[in-house]
Amino acid sequence: MPTSLDRLTEKLLPTETTNVAVAEDHLATLLKACIQCGMCLSACPTYTVTGSEAESPRGRIHLVDLWQQDRLTAEAIAPHLDQCLGCRSCETACPSNVQYGELLNTSRYLVKKETPSHWFATVKRWLLATVLPSPTLLMLARFGALLYKTTGIAWLAKRTGVLSLLPPSLQAMEQLCPPVGWNDAPSLEGGQRFGKKNAPLVLMPVGCVMNTFMADIHHATIQMIVALGFQVLIPKLPCCGALAHHAGELSLSQKQALATLQAWQALKARTIPIVMNSAGCAAHYKELAHLFPSDSPLHAVAEAFSQQVVDVHEWLLPRVDRLAKQLKANNLDDKRVKAIYQPACHLYHAQGVQTEPMAVLSVLPAVEWVPLADASLCCGSAGIYNIEQPSLSQQVLDAKLDAIEATGATLLAVANPGCYLQLRKGLQQRGISLEILHPMQVLARYLG
Numbered sequence: 001m002p003t004s005l006d007r008l009t010e011k012l013l014p015t016e017t018t019n020v021a022v023a024e025d026h027l028a029t030l031l032k033a034c035i036q037c038g039m040c041l042s043a044c045p046t047y048t049v050t051g052s053e054a055e056s057p058r059g060r061i062h063l064v065d066l067w068q069q070d071r072l073t074a075e076a077i078a079p080h081l082d083q084c085l086g087c088r089s090c091e092t093a094c095p096s097n098v099q100y101g102e103l104l105n106t107s108r109y110l111v112k113k114e115t116p117s118h119w120f121a122t123v124k125r126w127l128l129a130t131v132l133p134s135p136t137l138l139m140l141a142r143f144g145a146l147l148y149k150t151t152g153i154a155w156l157a158k159r160t161g162v163l164s165l166l167p168p169s170l171q172a173m174e175q176l177c178p179p180v181g182w183n184d185a186p187s188l189e190g191g192q193r194f195g196k197k198n199a200p201l202v203l204m205p206v207g208c209v210m211n212t213f214m215a216d217i218h219h220a221t222i223q224m225i226v227a228l229g230f231q232v233l234i235p236k237l238p239c240c241g242a243l244a245h246h247a248g249e250l251s252l253s254q255k256q257a258l259a260t261l262q263a264w265q266a267l268k269a270r271t272i273p274i275v276m277n278s279a280g281c282a283a284h285y286k287e288l289a290h291l292f293p294s295d296s297p298l299h300a301v302a303e304a305f306s307q308q309v310v311d312v313h314e315w316l317l318p319r320v321d322r323l324a325k326q327l328k329a330n331n332l333d334d335k336r337v338k339a340i341y342q343p344a345c346h347l348y349h350a351q352g353v354q355t356e357p358m359a360v361l362s363v364l365p366a367v368e369w370v371p372l373a374d375a376s377l378c379c380g381s382a383g384i385y386n387i388e389q390p391s392l393s394q395q396v397l398d399a400k401l402d403a404i405e406a407t408g409a410t411l412l413a414v415a416n417p418g419c420y421l422q423l424r425k426g427l428q429q430r431g432i433s434l435e436i437l438h439p440m441q442v443l444a445r446y447l448g
């Protein structure tokens with residue numbers, strides 16, 4: 001395994017020919033695991049709302065198989081892959097251990113090679129390759145959102161009905177615009193430290209979109225970690241590249257992963273936990289090695305990196321007694337609420353972090369956690385699925401909102417920025433008054 005920064009260069013990235021050959025072999029192996037039993041059907045949100053076999057995990061796997069046998073074209077199967085949320089609920093339900101997420105990403109990559117590029121795909125690639133990795137461009141986007149929200153433009157656009165003239169994707173984008181304000185908590189920067197100097201250290205990557213638009217979640221997470229006697233260092237890591245990977249942009253996500261691994265090596269912090277509060281980014285970090293062929297040196301480096309990555313709920317669980325003592329020290333009488341927890345798919349299904357969040361959140365004596373029906377089903381956010389597939393995303397969201405409304409809760413905790421925006425959009429559409437917070441914000445609130 002390369003051990004110094006200068007050995008991790010672009011020369012180590014696989015060529016496009018290698019990528020295609022490895023992907024084809026990998027896909028053949030992945031397809032063999034499916035025994036077509038159908039146990040995944042009821043776990044699939046797109047099958048549940050459409051009732052169509054072609055929009056189920058089993059159906060999609062069968063379509064990919066037919067395409068690999070040259071009995072269907074890439075154009076014929078592409079829409080069904082596009083309509084998949086990538087939520088990986090089918091993986092949890094599958095008795096045959098089908099690696100559906102891998103199968104989907106690999107198929108999307110190979111399908112792109114055989115289908116003509118649409119203008120929207122070009123714009124998306126530019127966003128993934130240029131805007132997300134650039135803090136400056138993201139801050140400009142945030143400034144644009146601020147102007148839109150706070151100068152009356154948003155009000156005017158709604159009032160005049162201009163928004164309803166926009167294509168559904170742009171309407172969805174407008175509704176998903178994060179709740180920015182002039183006095184929001186500042187974004188964090190690589191190199192910042194919090195907590196006492198000699199306290200044990202954890203690293204907390206802050207990502208791209210979440211750090212720009214929802215930095216208050218990071219501040220709450222830091223407050224929690226520091227309250228438990230640790231020191232937090234914000235590492236200088238670039239955008240994780242998860243969205244590029246899910247879009248089938250393998251070469252781009254490999255380059256982004258290489259940048260992450262170079263930055264990680266430069267940190268020289270091999271034994272310090274990398275604590276993550278964004279489910280999507282953490283899932284990608286934990287599976288970074290999947291981007292590289294198993295005989296690539298980058299595969300081994302990525303595996304070593306992934307071993308350090310831990311979801312914040314996993315990290316908190318062994319410290320839950322200490323956390324409970326911190327919370328008991330505060331007066332909770334005026335903060336009693338009925339709440340629900342919505343597991344993010346990339347936490348529950350992709351990372352398998354299923355019981356830890358509620359085990360941690362249950363230490364709050366002032367909060368009554370009530371069950372949410374079909375909680376492990378996706379909310380329809382799924383990266384930028386809600387912009388690309390607004391109609392199906394809305395149907396999936398509607399089912400989730402029905403379940404949420406039935407609980408009568410006044411607080412909703414969810415650990416992924418995309419889910420947060422999607423659920424906030426849905427609650428506003430229905431006029432449901434319910435506060436949404438990240439679990440770390442809920443805990444930090446009770447720290448006083």
Ligand code: SF4
Nearest residue numbers: 034035037038040094
């Ligand atoms: S993906 Fe798994 S659960 Fe679904 S049909 Fe195939 S083997 Fe059965």
Ligand code: SF4
Nearest residue numbers: 044084085087088090
């Ligand atoms: S990833 Fe989600 S939407 Fe896609 S097939 Fe699996 S369960 Fe259905």
